[in-house]
Amino acid sequence: MKPVPWNLLPETAAVGESGALSIGGCDVLEVAAEYGTPVFIYDEEHLRNRCREAVALFGRHATYATKAFLCKAMAKLAHEEGMSLDVATGGELHIALEAGVPAADLVFHGNNKSVEELRFALRAGVGRFVVDSFDEIDRLEQLVPSTAEAPAALLRVTPGVEAHTHEFIATGQDDSKFGFTVSSGLAAKAVERAISSNAINLVGIHAHIGSQVFRVESFAQSLAVLGEFAEPLGLPELVVGGGLGVPYVDGEEAPTISQWGRILKERAAEAGITATLGIEPGRSIAAGAAITAYTVGTIKRLDGIRNYVAVDGGMSDNPRPVLYGSGYETMLPRSPKAQREMQARIVGKHCESGDILVRDAQIPADTVVGDILATPVTGAYGHSMGSNYNKVLRPPVVFCANGDARQVVRRERLDDLLITDLG
Numbered sequence: 001m002k003p004v005p006w007n008l009l010p011e012t013a014a015v016g017e018s019g020a021l022s023i024g025g026c027d028v029l030e031v032a033a034e035y036g037t038p039v040f041i042y043d044e045e046h047l048r049n050r051c052r053e054a055v056a057l058f059g060r061h062a063t064y065a066t067k068a069f070l071c072k073a074m075a076k077l078a079h080e081e082g083m084s085l086d087v088a089t090g091g092e093l094h095i096a097l098e099a100g101v102p103a104a105d106l107v108f109h110g111n112n113k114s115v116e117e118l119r120f121a122l123r124a125g126v127g128r129f130v131v132d133s134f135d136e137i138d139r140l141e142q143l144v145p146s147t148a149e150a151p152a153a154l155l156r157v158t159p160g161v162e163a164h165t166h167e168f169i170a171t172g173q174d175d176s177k178f179g180f181t182v183s184s185g186l187a188a189k190a191v192e193r194a195i196s197s198n199a200i201n202l203v204g205i206h207a208h209i210g211s212q213v214f215r216v217e218s219f220a221q222s223l224a225v226l227g228e229f230a231e232p233l234g235l236p237e238l239v240v241g242g243g244l245g246v247p248y249v250d251g252e253e254a255p256t257i258s259q260w261g262r263i264l265k266e267r268a269a270e271a272g273i274t275a276t277l278g279i280e281p282g283r284s285i286a287a288g289a290a291i292t293a294y295t296v297g298t299i300k301r302l303d304g305i306r307n308y309v310a311v312d313g314g315m316s317d318n319p320r321p322v323l324y325g326s327g328y329e330t331m332l333p334r335s336p337k338a339q340r341e342m343q344a345r346i347v348g349k350h351c352e353s354g355d356i357l358v359r360d361a362q363i364p365a366d367t368v369v370g371d372i373l374a375t376p377v378t379g380a381y382g383h384s385m386g387s388n389y390n391k392v393l394r395p396p397v398v399f400c401a402n403g404d405a406r407q408v409v410r411r412e413r414l415d416d417l418l419i420t421d422l423g
């Protein structure tokens with residue numbers, strides 16, 4: 001089978017002088033040797049270029065969805081490039097603030113924000129609240145003193161659009177835990193309530209139909225519903241969320257952020273929308289920017305059944321295959337253009353059979369124990385959804401640019417596992 005499709009690798013990926021894969025001018029094998037494996041290796045230029053695409057069309061109304069991948073370096077990078085940041089919990093808010101992102105450039109999401117989280121966000125001076133429920137309006141009314149300036153807010157609505165994606169990441173349909181339903185009239189009631197409330201300065205309407213969506217038509221449908229609902233309200237902002245899909249495996253194709261953004265703007269104009277349009281890309285900024293490098297630890301050949309190749313990570317650094325049945329490609333950074341003739345299942349080191357990274361992988365036939373093996377397109381929802389299952393230590397994150405490999409998150413140490421353990 002063919003070598004790994006080059007378009008799935010980060011933008012600056014190249015074959016280095018040694019013949020091995022390089023990212024951001026850094027030899028991947030050297031990065032793996034220096035920081036150990038597993039390791040998330042990000043192409044900083046790739047991240048910056050994706051942010052720039054979004055900002056070129058939407059300015060600060062391009063908001064990076066931090067849940068896709070968040071650490072201080074990433075928060076700083078996205079903000080430096082001109083994006084706002086969206087956070088959905090007190091934890092994400094804390095990291096964004098610690099990174100030095102001004103609270104005014106933060107958007108606070110979430111379908112069940114606690115009183116403590118709302119208080120934290122109000123004190124910090126978060127720029128936008130995306131209000132998700134009547135209960136949240138109640139809480140804001142309890143927390144915002146009648147003398148204070150009301151925080152700027154958008155109402156999250158569900159436009160009744162079935163995005164063609166996995167059930168767990170489809171959020172635009174009526175049967176959803178998120179937001180106020182447009183079709184049932186709940187959204188209109190929420191608008192009335194928000195307008196009459198002293199605790200909310202309503203500035204716009206928000207919808208997010210789901211994630212890993214490839215069809216631009218789904219977004220256009222959502223825009224049509226939103227236009228009809230929101231335009232008569234005369235509010236200044238309309239946010240269509242994130243959700244643009246990215247290719248993970250050979251044969252998949254997705255619009256670029258620029259293409260997606262341009263179509264959204266065209267469709268908004270056609271729908272007569274005059275509000276300023278905003279987007280919230282997460283995956284499309286971060287996913288393609290990184291690979292995960294592992295070390296092959298065991299190879300088990302079961303004649304007539306299959307080959308198992310076990311690496312030193314697994315569902316704790318990438319739960320997507322287990323959660324959504326997601327597919328990935330595999331490659332050996334030592335020979336990035338090699339044919340991949342051997343079929344294998346790439347598995348992790350966790351104590352369950354479900355711990356699969358790549359169900360049906362193709363790898364070079366000369367793969368041996370000790371090889372560094374990489375899965376591309378692991379920059380989003382890998383590190384951020386990672387866990388300590390089996391008390392496996394979470395991998396470091398390394399940003400590569402201009403030949404410099406900068407560790408931005410170190411590997412966890414055994415003692416980190418005991419930080420919260422009171423014995």
Ligand SMILES: *Cc1c(COP(=O)(O)O)cnc(C)c1O
Pocket residue numbers: 065067068086109208210211212241242243244280281282283284
């Ligand atoms: C998850 C999420 C996003 C980002 O989605 P991606 O698919 O990563 O682009 C944006 N907005 C909201 C409200 C979200 O929940």
